[in-house]
Amino acid sequence: MSNSESYPPEFRPLMSEKSTETGLDRSKDIDIPVIDMEHLDMEKLREACKDWGIFHLENTGIPLTFMSQVKEITESVLSLPFEEKRTLFGVNSPLSYYWGTHTVSPSGKAVTRAPQESSGHLFEGINIPLASLSRLLALSCTDPKLESFRVVMEEYGKHVTRIIVTLFEAIIETLSLELSGDQKMGYLSESTGVIRVQRYPQCTESPGLEAHTDSSVISIINQDDVGGLEFMKDGEWFNVKPLASSFVVGLGDMMQVISDEEYKSVLHKVGKRMRKKERYSIVNFVFPDKDCMFNSTRYKPFKFSEFEAQVKLDVETHGSKVGLSRFLSNP
Ligand SMILES: O=C(O)CCC(=O)C(=O)O
């Protein structure tokens, strides 16, 4: 089987086009802050959140050998034939396979966008709602590859959850916010966390993922060395240069509300890539509990489930997310 058969059929003509590769625009390279999780510098963290909304996180305590395992199993599952992925991660699976849409709901199901907007962005992925991993057990009995995927992702989820709790506590401290245990649990709900493994074909003519902010509290991105992640700062796009053995942390919309706009969610996208190679990324979205209430000065009080429902409606009807501006108290 050629590699192109593992991609959705509509990607294939675009992938085989002879590309006049321009590659990544290196003039947009910039060094984002690097936060050392073992020796947290609170002032540096505050600046990273306030001025950037995106930073590298290193020394997270995840063994390198385990990270290689994560990469290996992710690549092998995403490289399965297209039809097999559709079947394995179709209606009967707690996971979902999607392509060409970036929106994910806490249920882990991809939201279908209005058709006029869906062309040109070449990426695919599998949504793994953390709460449903155990239900994968039933499916994995029949497929050893799925069993390893489940085991590795469960372990990965535990590591990332540990990182998230430490990081969130620290961010809250930089804001001098006093939150009760229940509030913290509501913001970092285990029931709504989603891991998403994604693949972008080797193709430099088409972009990967369109510009968006995440609806999450925080997103932890594990990108490989192919590059292509870009973010907006002061009205300009910059590249996030891959940094080995580290994660990219992006602040999401809910952090913008929790911090009362002291910190902003970061606008990001996946553009052209550095090399003629497929790109893989693993993103962990930390979502609040569905019933979690958000009260702030700039926005009308809302429940996270209301925010999600609005995003879903906007994507389905207009083709893209409108986001927090829908909830402004004085639009
Ligand atoms: O693939 C990446 O590096 C980023 C993906 C992303 O932004 C998303 O899935 O929301």
Ligand SMILES: [Fe+2]
């Ligand atoms: Fe994102």
